[in-house]
Amino acid sequence: MNFTGVFPILATPFKPDESFDDVAMRRMLEFMASLNVDGVTVLGVLGEANRMTDRDRERIIRCTVETLAGRTPVIVGISHPGTSATIELAAMASELGADAVMLTPSAEPVPNDARVAEYFGRVCSASRLPVVLQDHPASSSVHMQAPLIARIVEENPGIACVKAEAVPSPTKITTLRGLFKRPVPMLTGLGGLYGQFDLEAGSSGYNTGFAFPEVLQAQVAAQQAGDVARARRIWAHFLPLMVFEQQPGVAVRKELLCRRGLLSSATVRHPGAGLLPAAADGLSAVIDWVMPGVDITRPIDVSAIIE
Amino acid sequence: MNFTGVFPILATPFKPDESFDDVAMRRMLEFMASLNVDGVTVLGVLGEANRMTDRDRERIIRCTVETLAGRTPVIVGISHPGTSATIELAAMASELGADAVMLTPSAEPVPNDARVAEYFGRVCSASRLPVVLQDHPASSSVHMQAPLIARIVEENPGIACVKAEAVPSPTKITTLRGLFKRPVPMLTGLGGLYGQFDLEAGSSGYNTGFAFPEVLQAQVAAQQAGDVARARRIWAHFLPLMVFEQQPGVAVRKELLCRRGLLSSATVRHPGAGLLPAAADGLSAVIDWVMPGVDITRPIDVSAIIE
Amino acid sequence: MNFTGVFPILATPFKPDESFDDVAMRRMLEFMASLNVDGVTVLGVLGEANRMTDRDRERIIRCTVETLAGRTPVIVGISHPGTSATIELAAMASELGADAVMLTPSAEPVPNDARVAEYFGRVCSASRLPVVLQDHPASSSVHMQAPLIARIVEENPGIACVKAEAVPSPTKITTLRGLFKRPVPMLTGLGGLYGQFDLEAGSSGYNTGFAFPEVLQAQVAAQQAGDVARARRIWAHFLPLMVFEQQPGVAVRKELLCRRGLLSSATVRHPGAGLLPAAADGLSAVIDWVMPGVDITRPIDVSAIIE
Amino acid sequence: MNFTGVFPILATPFKPDESFDDVAMRRMLEFMASLNVDGVTVLGVLGEANRMTDRDRERIIRCTVETLAGRTPVIVGISHPGTSATIELAAMASELGADAVMLTPSAEPVPNDARVAEYFGRVCSASRLPVVLQDHPASSSVHMQAPLIARIVEENPGIACVKAEAVPSPTKITTLRGLFKRPVPMLTGLGGLYGQFDLEAGSSGYNTGFAFPEVLQAQVAAQQAGDVARARRIWAHFLPLMVFEQQPGVAVRKELLCRRGLLSSATVRHPGAGLLPAAADGLSAVIDWVMPGVDITRPIDVSAIIE
Incomplete structure (x- = not known):
């Protein structure tokens, strides 16, 4: 895995009673596999990882690995306030x-x-798996200044990627690139809000949960092919939807995944905010605006939409 | 003043030694007046109000009021940790x-x-001036839940407007509208990041510092005229620039105002972050992308750009 | 259980490799049972609950319940960012x-x-066990204002106790007493820092981890017997040690429990701060100052010490 | 000034209408001068500096300097979010x-x-006055780790003292002492809560607002004379009052200063919390407990009280 391309952060599907919906999970995973994404991440912040029991975590990882069966690499979020617990979660992910x-x-x-x-x-010492260092002070309240990240990356060859989510992200990517002594791919998160700027600053792709990974794929492909104008056009076209979707909370994203036919319920685990009717209406409006008449239950044809 | 339309939040111009640049201030004010904006706000968060002495504040208000000479209404940010000091700042603004x-x-x-x-x-009791209640937890760390705001608005007829900057702003606007017992205009801030969604949720315009107020004016005019499609098109066209500009810190905005010929220096008061070279490059790129070949030192022709 | 008296919050014993030390746990539990404390709490904030896996939690609860075998009531901390996970932890505690x-x-x-x-x-709806509502914004970052707590207590008969740890605690206790429509015992936490003031404001005892519960017992007994002067004398005598012990982090408390012969290691789970040599020295000094010549490996004779 | 001894942080006296009470200020200053304190600090955090206008600041500094007339050194709090404004406040203090x-x-x-x-x-470059570096993350939300403070102290010979208020303060003092390359006095704040521990860790005295500076003077004198036992006895005797007084907010301290006859009103500037009746009662109780029958309107006789 070279951490280049598009790695969707997956929402965790729940039934209306908040129990894990493995049927929807498999459906979503098959969809991602069919898109040939470069990997998927489960149990990220917007995967509601902090609201899981350890048994939930195990179930979700197992379902993901079994469903994908090697077709698509699986990254597992293991952040935990305790270091030894993080190591245990790493071991579980590995096993x-x-x-x-x-x-x-x-x-x-x-x-x-x-x-x-x-x-x-x-x-890193305890785990044989490559590590993605996530830099997301908005959720962690930990501000890792660039020299600290550079030092951590230097001390730990196991760190294979940085998920750059500290705003302003484009300049942080530039700063980190200048400090790193070995090439470390950096991926964009934050719902893609700064995606094109991050790509132009040197990010190697996306590790975010935007509900249309095929858009991100088309954008990254264009960028990698040197067609920056096309990458920009794709990103700008979908930017209103990205902006709408990355509002705080995961309810809008889950509703969008429902409309794509991937989830069966937009249920968010309490006390996370559920979908307000006004947000559902707003979502309908922005979808209709950005992709009028498009059947979003299938992979969308990005080229057709942006022309 | 009915708090409907476009009310730019002005950056405060500084010379390279961080002293107030009244020449640039006047230039910027004349520019705003020439655009016929509905009002201007000085000493907001991104006006670096928190880095001012009271004498700085006085100088800036005086310069603004004198320059505009009644052509354009002036809103003054007076937030202060002390209530009596806030009242004194209100009195100063009034005088x-x-x-x-x-x-x-x-x-x-x-x-x-x-x-x-x-x-x-x-x-409100102490001041005869209309009050804009700003709801911006990102800078204030005060989360005013919707019922509290509704109660404050009900208790104080002097509150003439709410600046709705608590994310997610569109649903907060909808919620507040449902709670208010009298019509209270709500204005969009946050650099315009959610501007079109806020307008569609019922905001009456903008109170933000995006460096191209003429874009916001064209958008609001279209929205008010019922041409939502055009409002969306305008907003979406400039959204990459808005997203870039609203990154944390005011340095990018000030650089943009320099390039528009309004400021003479992008100097930010220390310890605010200054402009990184990478950000300057990124800004050049996004301007050139959104408005290739346009002379941004003059009011831009929004219609021409988006066609 | 009437939540009156002294309910020690137990530190969680770890071996130097950070694994759960059940031998030390049993030793500490036997000690508490021998003191006839009114109950014990496991998996509180300073029980390092946030650094546990769910299996750790199960092991600790099981060890506690089995060791005490009904001699001493067991309260289990179950706070979790997810409501459904909290309910699962409540069910586990109950089972x-x-x-x-x-x-x-x-x-x-x-x-x-x-x-x-x-x-x-x-x-409360899901669990048949009595609930202690903990009000500790310093660790939770949730500020529950008094009317909210009163409303929650009113809506949920299952809430049997409030652990009052929002500073200033004495006045918050007074305010809450004035708002509650049924008598709800309130217990003192915060390492006992405001213990005597809380008792005088109406708290019914302690739910904290101070390493000398026999001191708190003597103090509460005196207070309950109406001998406020003696309660104050006891508390004041040990206050320097309480102040020292309640400094941020649990390392000092664990070291103290080691010196009492209850723990075998002061190990704190990473990334919690371990004991600095200077803190160990300071601890020796304050013990020697407050209880010179006393054998702290046995229950101490509070009366003898304070005379 | 060698920043050794006792430097009271002064509350700012207000009349019931929240205007500055210069009469009370002078009375309090005369009292401090009569105690021969080693200096006083005005406009600290609990001097409600953040609720002042700049004119308030000027008035308070002027009143202080004029009243003391060189008898007692004056330290002025000048923290401001803007660096240039801080420099202006330093210049004002100097002038x-x-x-x-x-x-x-x-x-x-x-x-x-x-x-x-x-x-x-x-x-430091702009001001000729010695600088006290205050390390108080509880109010500033800035966590300066020890190596950063050491670097700042090394780079700026103008820093003449560190006010050590980052908990746990005794170990931070020890750590800093180990890092400093020149001797820098460190003073204790935090209402004296850790005062004796800080002294034993190497602090050179107090820079805090405890309403009985004569207690702190007696304690520091004993400590400096090598009579640690007496220093401890003094501190421990008054510790219940210190603990009570250092609860959040300055209202209790101001009430105490009223009872000492120094202030005429315990008024706190809004929105600071005023004194609750329960807190007034609690204060009466603790004074009566710690110093029964003592006339606190005069300098108290610490030796007589603790015997």
């Missing part, structure tokens, strides 16, 4: 057949860069 | 000829809704 | 034989009092 | 005759150690 893990530190009462570095060091 | 004030509460060690309500109550 | 559960809400990106109330409502 | 300034950085949206260092560097 269940995952291909990589993603982690970010938790906020401690007294911030301490040395212990943040140790957190990554211990997990 | 200097401002037309309205904008305020948001400050975070206290022990949050207390009653005292937040008192904050607005005292300022 | 394993716990007598009560303790919970506090988690911070959401957009604070929402209604959902905080729902959080308690759902857990 | 008005202050002897030193105290500052702490403000939180920025994207934390940046380099700019925190620049903040101190610029103020």
Whole structure:
């Protein structure tokens, strides 16, 4: 896995009673496999990982690995406030057949860069899986300044990728590139909000949950082929939808995945915010605006839409 | 003033030594007046109000009021951690000829809704100027839940407008509209990031610092004329630039205002982040992408650009 | 259980490799049982609950319930960012034989009092165990204002106790007492820092982890017997040690429990801060100062020490 | 000034209408001068500096300097979110005759150690007054890790003192002492909550607002004379009152200063929390407990009280 391309962060499907919906999960996974995405991530922040029991986690990883059966690499979010628990989650991911893990530190009462570095060091030492270092202060409340990230990356060859989600992300990517002593792919998150800017700053693709990965694929392909104008055109065309979808909470995204026929319910685990009727209406409006008349239950034809 | 239309939040021009640049201020104000904006706001969050001395504040308000000389209403940001100081700032604004004030509460060690309500109550009682209630938890760390805002608005007829900047803003606007017992205009901030969605949810326009107010004017005019499709087209066309500009910090916006010929320096007051070379390059790229060949030192012709 | 008296919050013993030390756990539990404390709480904040896997949690609850075998009631901390996961942890606690559960809400990106109330409502509906509502914004970042707590208590008869840890705690206790429509015992936490003030404001005892529960017992007994002067004398005598012990982090407390012969290692799970040599020295000094010559490996004779 | 001894942080007296009460201020200053304190600090956090206008600040500094007339050194809090404004406040303090300034950085949206260092560097370069670096993350939300503080101290000879208020303060003092390349006095704040521990860790005295500076003087004198047992006895005797007084907010302290006859009103500037009746009662109780029958309107006789 070279962490280049498009790696959707998957929402976790729940039934209306909030139990894991493995049927929807498999449906979503098959869809992703059919798109030939470069990998998928489960149990990320917007996968509602923080609302899971460990048994939930196991079930989700197992379902994912079994369904994909090697067709698509699987990255598993394992961030946990305890280092030893993170290591256990890494071990579970490994045993269940995952291909990589993603982690970010938790906020401690007294911030301490040395212990943040140790957190990554211990997990990297204990796990044979490649590690995605996630830099997302908005959810973690941990601000890893660029020199700290560079040091962690240097100390841990196991870090195979940085998920760059600290705003402003394009300049942080540029700064990190200047500090890294080995090439480390950096992926874009944040719902794709800064996706084209990140690509132009040197990101190698997406690791985010935007509900239309085929859009991101077309954009990244154009960018990689040197057709920046086309990459921009694709991204700009869908940007209103991305902006709408990346509003706080995962309810809008789940509703969108329902409309795509992938989820059976937009249920968010409490106390996460559910979908407000006004947001459902707004979503209908923006879909109709960006892709009027398009059947979104199938992979969409990006070229046809943007022409 | 009915708080409908486009009310730019002005950046505060500084010379390279960080002193107030009144020449640039006047130039920018003349530009805004020439656009016939519906009002301007000085000393907002991205006007770097928190880095001012009171004398700075006075100078800026005086320069603004004198330059505009009644052509364009002036809203003055007066948020201050102390209620009596806020009242003094309101009095200063009033004496200097401002037309309205904008305020948001400050975070206290022990949050207390009653005292937040008192904050607005005292300022409204003491000031004869209309008040814009700013709801921007990202900068204030005060989360005013919708029922609290509704109560404050009900208790204080002096509140003439809500600046709706709590994400997700479109649904908050909808929720507030349902709770208000009198019509209160709500304006969009956040750099316009959710502008079209807010308009469709019922916002009455913009109170934000996007460096191309003429774009916002064209969009709002289309929306008001019932041409939602055109409003969307305008907004979507410029959305990549808005997204780029609303990244944290005001340096990018100031650089953009320099390129428009309005500021003479993009200087941000320390310890605010200055412009990184990578951000300057990125800005050049996105301008050239969104408006290739356009002379941005003059009011731009939005219709021509989006056709 | 009437939630009156002294309910130690137990530290979780770890071996130097951070694995659960059940031998030390049993030793500590026997000690608590021998003191006739009114109950014990496991998996609280300073029980490092947030660094546990669910299997760790199960092991700790099982060990506790089995060791105490009904001699001493067991309260289990079950706070979890997900409501359904909290309910599962409540069910696990119940199945394993716990007598009560303790919970506090988690911070959401957009604070929402209604959902905080729902959080308690759902857990209370789902669990037959009495619930301790913990009000500890310092760890949860959730500030439940007094009217919200009163409403939650009113809506949920299952709430049997409030752990009052929002500073200033004495006045919050007074305020809550004035709002509650039924008598609800309130217990003191925060390492006992405000213990005597809380008792005088109406708290019914302690639910905290101070390493000398026999001190708290003597103090509460005196207070209950109406001998406030003696209660104060006891508390004041040990206050320097309490102040020292309640410094951020649990390392000092664990070291103290080692010196009492209850733990075999002061190991804190990473990334929690371990014991600094300077803190160990400081601890020696304060013990020697407060209880010179006392054998702290046995229950101490509080009367003898304070005379 | 060698920043050794006791430097009270002064509350700012307000009349019931929240205007500055210069009569009370002078009375309090005379009292401090009569105690021969080693200096006083005005406009600290609990001096409600953040609720002042700049004119308020000027008035308070002027009143302080004029009243003390060189008898007692004056330290002025000048923390401001803007570096240039901080420099202006330093200049004002200097012009008005202050002897030193105290500052702490403000939180920025994207934390940046380099700019925190620049903040101190610029103020030190611009001001001829000695600088007290305040390390108080509880109010500033800026966590300066020990190596950063050491670097700032090394780069700026103008830094003459560190106010050590980052918990756990005793170990932070020890850590900093190990890192400093020149001797820098460190003073204790936090209402004296960790005062004796800080002294034993190497602090050179107090810079806090406890309403009985004569207690702190007696304690520091004993400590400096090598009579640690007496220092401890003094501190421990008054610790219940210190604990009570350092609860969040300044209302209790102001009430205490009223009872000492120094202030005429316990008025706190809104939206700061005023005194609750329950807190007034609690205060009466603790005073009566710690110093029964003592006339607190005069300097108290610490030796007589603790025997």
